[in-house]
Each structure stands twice: as C-alpha cells, then as structure tokens.
Amino acid sequence: MKNRDPQIKPSEITSEGNYLKRRELLAASGFALAAFAGLPSLSTAAVKELKTVSGPFSTDEAPNSWEDITTYNNFYEFGLGKEDPYRNAQDFRTSPWTVKVHGECDKPGDYNLEDLVKPHALEDRIYRHRCVEAWSMVVPWVGIPLGDMLKRFAPNSQAKFVKFKTLLDPKQMPGQRSRNLDWPYVEGLTMAEAMHPLTLMAVGLYGKSLPNQNGAPLRLVVPWKYGFKGIKSIVDIEFTERQPRNSWQVSIPSEYGFYANVNPEVDHPRWSQARERRIGAGLFAAKQETLMFNGYAEQVASLYDGLNLRRNY
Amino acid sequence: MKQQNFKLLKAGLFLLCLLPLGKLMLEAFGIAGLSLGANPVEELIHRNGIWGLNFLLITLAITPLRKLTGRVWLLRLRRMFGLFTFFYICLHFLVYAGLDQRFNLRFIVEDVIERPYITLGMTALLLLIPLAITSTNGMMRRLGKRWQKLHRLVYVIGILGVWHFFWQVKLDITEPLIYIAILVLLLGFRLVVVWRQARKSRQSAATGKPEHAHTANAG
Numbered sequence: 001m002k003n004r005d006p007q008i009k010p011s012e013i014t015s016e017g018n019y020l021k022r023r024e025l026l027a028a029s030g031f032a033l034a035a036f037a038g039l040p041s042l043s044t045a046a047v048k049e050l051k052t053v054s055g056p057f058s059t060d061e062a063p064n065s066w067e068d069i070t071t072y073n074n075f076y077e078f079g080l081g082k083e084d085p086y087r088n089a090q091d092f093r094t095s096p097w098t099v100k101v102h103g104e105c106d107k108p109g110d111y112n113l114e115d116l117v118k119p120h121a122l123e124d125r126i127y128r129h130r131c132v133e134a135w136s137m138v139v140p141w142v143g144i145p146l147g148d149m150l151k152r153f154a155p156n157s158q159a160k161f162v163k164f165k166t167l168l169d170p171k172q173m174p175g176q177r178s179r180n181l182d183w184p185y186v187e188g189l190t191m192a193e194a195m196h197p198l199t200l201m202a203v204g205l206y207g208k209s210l211p212n213q214n215g216a217p218l219r220l221v222v223p224w225k226y227g228f229k230g231i232k233s234i235v236d237i238e239f240t241e242r243q244p245r246n247s248w249q250v251s252i253p254s255e256y257g258f259y260a261n262v263n264p265e266v267d268h269p270r271w272s273q274a275r276e277r278r279i280g281a282g283l284f285a286a287k288q289e290t291l292m293f294n295g296y297a298e299q300v301a302s303l304y305d306g307l308n309l310r311r312n313y
Numbered sequence: 314m315k316q317q318n319f320k321l322l323k324a325g326l327f328l329l330c331l332l333p334l335g336k337l338m339l340e341a342f343g344i345a346g347l348s349l350g351a352n353p354v355e356e357l358i359h360r361n362g363i364w365g366l367n368f369l370l371i372t373l374a375i376t377p378l379r380k381l382t383g384r385v386w387l388l389r390l391r392r393m394f395g396l397f398t399f400f401y402i403c404l405h406f407l408v409y410a411g412l413d414q415r416f417n418l419r420f421i422v423e424d425v426i427e428r429p430y431i432t433l434g435m436t437a438l439l440l441l442i443p444l445a446i447t448s449t450n451g452m453m454r455r456l457g458k459r460w461q462k463l464h465r466l467v468y469v470i471g472i473l474g475v476w477h478f479f480w481q482v483k484l485d486i487t488e489p490l491i492y493i494a495i496l497v498l499l500l501g502f503r504l505v506v507v508w509r510q511a512r513k514s515r516q517s518a519a520t521g522k523p524e525h526a527h528t529a530n531a532g
Contacts, residue, residue: 067351071350071351072350080485082350082351083350135352180484180485181484251484267427270430270480270481272428277354279351280351283341283349283354283357283412284412286415
C-alpha cells in the first residue's frame with residue numbers, strides 16, 4: 001500500500017464508467033443474494049445518477065463493493081446493528097431538505113439542499129475510511145470540498161469551530177427512540193480542519209446520490225479521522241467560538257474525544273488501534289497496519305503541530 | 314424417565330447443540346445464500362462467544378431446574394451442556410487467535426495483558442480447561458469429594474464470562490445486562506439454597522434433633 005500524494009495520474013482513478021459497470025454487476029449479484037436471504041433488493045429506488053468530475057487525493061486502493069458500503073453501516077439513528085441502517089432507512093425522506101446555517105458568519109439562513117449543492121462541481125474522491133472499531137473500507141465518495149461550501153456563508157473572525165447536527169426525527173429514525181446517545185447527533189471540526197481541502201461534504205458514492213443508510217442527503221467525510229466524525233444527514237451548521245461537544249465525547253468522554261484522529265499509537269481504552277480489518281478482504285485475510293492519520297499525514301499532520309495527540313484523542 | 318427415552322432425548326439434544334455450529338459453517342462457506350456479512354471474522358468470534366455463554370447458562374440452570382421440578386434425570390444432561398460450553402468457547406478463542414490475530418503470540422499476549430475484557434475472557438477459558446479434563450466418570454471417581462469443589466469453579470467462570478461480554482460492548486449494554494440478570498438468578502438460587510440449609514441445621518442443632526445424614530449441596 002502506497003501513501004499517495006495529492007498529484008495522482010487521472011488513469012489511477014476508477015472512471016465513472018467503471019463504477020457503473022461494476023455497479024451493474026453488483027446489482028445483479030446483489031439481487032440474487034437478496035432473493036436468497038430474504039432481504040429487500042439492494043437497488044434503491046431513491047438513488048440517482050450524479051454528474052461528477054475527478055477530484056484530488058484519491059487512493060489507488062480498490063474500493064469496497066457497493067454492497068459492503070451500503071449494508072455495513074454505523075448509523076445509530078436507524079439501529080445499532082451494522083445492517084439495521086440498510087433495513088430501516090429505506091423510507092427515510094430526504095426531500096425537501098433544509099440546512100440551517102447560523103452562528104459566527106455573515107450569511108446565515110435556511111438553505112435548500114439544491115441551493116447548497118448547485119454552485120459546486122461534484123468531485124469523485126476515493127478515500128480510506130477507518131472506523132474507531134478497528135475496521136476499514138475504501139469508499140468512492142462524491143462530494144464538495146467542505147471549505148468551498150463554508151466560504152459562501154462568510155464565517156467571521158469569531159468563528160473558530162464548525163458544529164454540525166443530524167436531523168432529529170424519532171418518527172423516521174427509530175434509533176432515536178432509545179437514549180443510546182444524546183440526540184440529535186452532534187459533531188464538530190476546527191475551522192482549519194473544516195477548510196482543509198481533504199474534508200468533504202459528501203452527497204454521493206459510486207457516482208450516485210447517497211443511499212439513505214450512508215447519511216443522505218448530506219454527510220461529512222474527514223478521511224484522517226475515525227468514521228464517527230463523519231456526521232450524517234446534516235440539517236444544522238453553526239460557526240462557533242468554543243469547541244463543540246460531540247455526541248460520543250458527551251456519551252463516553254474517557255473513550256472518545258473531540259479530535260478522533262486516526263492514530264495507531266493511541267489505543268482505544270478497550271482495544272488496540274494499531275491494526276485494522278479491511279472489510280471485504282475475506283475470512284482468511286490478515287489485518288493491516290493502521291497508518292498515522294489514516295495515511296493522510298502528509299496532508300494534515302501540520303494541523304496538529306504542538307498538540308499532544310495522546311491527550312487530545 | 315425410561316432409559317430408552319432418555320437416550321433418545323440426549324441424542325436429540327446433542328444434535329440441537331450442534332445446530333449453531335452448522336449454521337455458522339453454512340454462513341462461512343456461503344451455502345444456501347447464507348453469509349456472515351461484511352465482517353465475517355468478527356461475526357464468527359461474536360457468535361461463538363454468545364453460544365458459549367448460552368451453554369454456560371444452560372449448564373448452570375440444570376441444578377435449579379432439577380430442584381424445582383424434582384426430575385433427577387436432568388442432572389445426567391449437565392456434563393453434555395458443560396462440554397458444549399467448552400467447545401464453543403474454544404471455537405471462539407480459536408477464531409480470535411487464528412483468523413483475527415493469525416496465531417501471532419505477541420499480539421495475543423499483548424491483548425491478554427492490556428485489554429481487561431480479554432484478560433477476563435482468557436482467565437475464564439483457562440479455568441474451563443481443568444473442568445473439561447475432569448469431566449469423565451473415571452476422573453469423578455478418582456477425585457471423589459474434591460471433584461465437586463473443583464467444579465464449583467464454574468460459578469467463577471460464569472461471572473468472568475458475562476463480565477467479559479459486558480466490557481467489550483461499545484454502547485448498548487442491553488444484551489449483556491440480560492445475561493447478567495440470568496446469571497444473578499441462577500447463582501442467587503444456589504445462595505438461597507445454601508442459606509436455607511444453614512438455617513435448618515442451626516435450628517436442628519438448637520432443638521437437639523440429629524442433623525440430616527446426607528448434607529445436600531448447592532450443586
């Protein structure tokens with residue numbers, strides 16, 4: 001596995017056409033599987049084709065299958081099991097969708113999803129995804145650099161952090177009916193992290209709009225951080241002066257912090273973070289070494305100069 | 314129960330106890346459209362562990378069931394359930410050690426030392442070994458009264474096993490709490506029995522009546 005630099009050859013990125021071919025195959029095999037297992041078919045009616053351009057920073061590692069990415073999810077709003085989001089999110093309504101933008105900025109307001117997305121080109125970005133539970137995937141996201149989107153709201157000099165919230169709707173999100181976490185889900189980034197060119201506001205994967213179970217219609221992707229930082233189904237963006245308290249930190253402060261940078265040297269109190277299991281590698285595959293900042297150290301390590309990463313986990 | 318019927322019952326139960334393994338095998342090899350899901354190693358570890366705990370609780374339920382129903386033949390099933398506990402816990406460990414850690418001794422030792430829930434689980438497994446070894450009729454005879462004492466270790470194993478489960482859960486503790494509740498019930502039953510016997514023997518000592526010849530044990 002190579003550590004990629006931002007300048008990659010276009011030929012190394014899987015083309016949309018290849019996605020689609022792969023996608024057709026997967027849909028066919030997925031259908032056969034679903035017929036056997038009694039699961040609803042993997043082809044989701046709500047998923048639309050997107051027009052995309054290649055973006056920078058993509059890895060040349062093979063992306064996980066559509067099936068793995070859309071049936072193995074942590075999205076506690078739809079249940080605690082890995083397949084629960086796939087089962088329970090199919091009827092989730094993502095249109096119309098409004099995002100409230102407020103706090104330390106000059107252009108607050110309630111923005112329609114279309115208005116948020118339309119001014120930007122949608123970029124394909126194949127990123128490694130490392131869960132705090134020590135498994136990983138490679139996901140071909142489609143999205144907008146978060147910084148480009150945030151600039152339009154004209155954050156002012158008081159804005160030191162960005163705080164995001166997921167939709168709160170226990171009627172549609174059965175997981176919110178039990179108090180596993182303090183709903184709605186909250187996540188946050190420093191302004192420097194939010195404006196970093198790697199940070200993505202994702203609206204799709206594999207050239208298609210995001211399936212509901214992956215955080216439709218709008219989710220955060222911060223590839224050098226553990227997956228739980230990637231807040232899903234965002235309805236609220238707030239520029240703040242003080243560091244937001246993210247949901248996992250509120251829930252179990254001894255195990256989850258604000259930064260949650262992927263770091264093989266700082267273990268979770270109950271398990272090792274030194275290695276990870278690549279989803280889809282099969283029953284007999286060895287785990288692989290976890291890379292500092294999930295392999296994006298070259299791009300982001302400087303953001304944390306002078307910060308004690310052991311204390312600021 | 315007639316000997317014939319008991320044999321049939323035991324054979325049937327033996328096959329039932331193998332069903333979880335059968336299903337895991339079908340899933341592991343993708344037979345009949347079954348699968349272990351996207352993270353098969355974790356699924357195998359988890360499911361074998363759960364079945365180990367299930368059989369442990371079933372084993373611990375035999376004595377209370379016998380006392381409550383008076384059906385002595387239940388006791389003759391206990392060893393089988395105990396050995397199935399050992400069997401599924403061994404599979405649980407082998408999948409962890411082999412598929413997850415690739416039999417890398419350094420990683421395994423590190424885990425046992427540094428991860429408290431693995432320390433608990435490993436202790437429980439090690440304690441199960443002498444119980445499995447001494448489960449034969451010959452060993453029971455040879456050890457006599459000491460056999461009973463030794464096999465009381467199963468209470469400790471129960472506590473360690475359920476605690477191990479509780480500690481590895483990420484957020485939702487509902488499932489381990491159910492196991493804890495059942496274990497508390499099963500061990501509590503024995504405490505009540507011991508306490509009542511102690512009271513009875515105190516009373517009989519006070520009234521000067523001779524004590525019962527065979528002091529029942531908590532089992």
